[in-house]
Amino acid sequence: xxxxxxxxxxxxxxxxxxxxxxxxxxxxxxxxxxxxxxxxxxxxxxxxxxxxxxxxxxxxxxxxxxxxxxxxxxxxxxxxxxx
Amino acid sequence: xxxxxxxxxxxxxxxxxxxxxxxxxxxxxxxxxxxxxxxxxxxxxxxxxxxxxxxxxxxxxxxxxxxxxxxxxxxxxxxxxxx
Amino acid sequence: xxxxxxxxxxxxxxxxxxxxxxxxxxxxxxxxxxxxxxxxxxxxxxxxxxxxxxxxxxxxxxxxxxxxxxxxxxxxxxxxxxx
Amino acid sequence: xxxxxxxxxxxxxxxxxxxxxxxxxxxxxxxxxxxxxxxxxxxxxxxxxxxxxxxxxxxxxxxxxxxxxxxxxxxxxxxxxxx
Numbered sequence: 491x492x493x494x495x496x497x498x499x500x501x502x503x504x505x506x507x508x509x510x511x512x513x514x515x516x517x518x519x520x521x522x523x524x525x526x527x528x529x530x531x532x533x534x535x536x537x538x539x540x541x542x543x544x545x546x547x548x549x550x551x552x553x554x555x556x557x558x559x560x561x562x563x564x565x566x567x568x569x570x571x572x573x
Numbered sequence: 574x575x576x577x578x579x580x581x582x583x584x585x586x587x588x589x590x591x592x593x594x595x596x597x598x599x600x601x602x603x604x605x606x607x608x609x610x611x612x613x614x615x616x617x618x619x620x621x622x623x624x625x626x627x628x629x630x631x632x633x634x635x636x637x638x639x640x641x642x643x644x645x646x647x648x649x650x651x652x653x654x655x656x
Numbered sequence: 657x658x659x660x661x662x663x664x665x666x667x668x669x670x671x672x673x674x675x676x677x678x679x680x681x682x683x684x685x686x687x688x689x690x691x692x693x694x695x696x697x698x699x700x701x702x703x704x705x706x707x708x709x710x711x712x713x714x715x716x717x718x719x720x721x722x723x724x725x726x727x728x729x730x731x732x733x734x735x736x737x738x739x
Numbered sequence: 740x741x742x743x744x745x746x747x748x749x750x751x752x753x754x755x756x757x758x759x760x761x762x763x764x765x766x767x768x769x770x771x772x773x774x775x776x777x778x779x780x781x782x783x784x785x786x787x788x789x790x791x792x793x794x795x796x797x798x799x800x801x802x803x804x805x806x807x808x809x810x811x812x813x814x815x816x817x818x819x820x821x822x
Contacts, residue, residue, distance in 0.1 A: 502588045518626035526654040543601035571609040668754045675747045684792035692820040709767035737775040
């Protein structure tokens with residue numbers, strides 16, 4: 491998960507960068523481009539965590555014959571995530 | 574724009590919170606719920622910046638008869654933003 | 657708006673195509689790829705309608721000094737649209 | 740899958756409804772609200788198909804020890820789907 495933490499640190503830096511842009515009264519469109527870059531980066535981290543989760547927890551649950559609840563839980567978070 | 578900066582500071586804190594959750598090896602679903610909360614918060618900031626931009630820059634451009642370019646630029650960033 | 661109507665007719669055809677795929681018990685992944693293509697096409701129509709709306713109704717409202725309500729209404733639908 | 744087909748038929752009807760709205764030159768905001776309702780309905784069908792796919796194909800693959808490819812394929816379509 492070190493890679494994930496590094497990506498989150500980069501995202502934290504990007505959020506600070508946007509704060510600075512707002513303080514410096516930078517052009518709104520440039521701020522929006524930057525926010526949308528953070529959105530993409532976060533979504534990408536979300537997908538990595540999801541893939542990891544399916545490869546481990548969900549797969550284990552399925553192998554133990556307990557896949558149903560695990561898959562339902564996954565779908566609920568995917569729905570929230572895609573809003 | 575002070576409100577916007579405060580919201581960005583809260584988002585920065587949330588991103589740090591997710592780093593900690595990953596380091597502490599917390600349950601993936603809880604991490605995903607947290608990431609999706611950050612997505613919503615960021616999207617909401619994006620909408621505030623967009624509304625402000627339309628109320629100021631785009632409106633001014635329209636009043637000066639130069640709305641077309643300004644609206645095109647806005648639509649391009651909206652498309653990127655909604656990906 | 658003829659172009660928009662043609663694009664909507666194509667989307668209608670794509671939705672019928674997905675019905676056929678489901679009836680023929682086609683592979684889920686292929687169905688999902690097709691659904692996501694319809695999503696993109698619909699989003700693109702939404703953006704065209706939005707751009708048209710800003711170029712006409714919103715611009716007129718701004719020129720008449722009544723931009724505020726018009727922009728608020730626009731932002732509300734953009735928020736719903738981006739869910 | 741009968742439920743899915745019924746939902747797709749309703750979506751097809753909604754798309755035809757939007758065509759009529761455009762032909763009748765209805766207010767853009769009303770058209771956008773309708774398009775966003777179709778987006779939600781399509782997304783919901785997509786989630787049902789995805790859940791079904793995980794419950795069947797992906798689960799079977801995992802039980803046969805071939806989960807890895809199946810999960811990768813699923814993630815790729817989820818990424819496309821969430822664009």
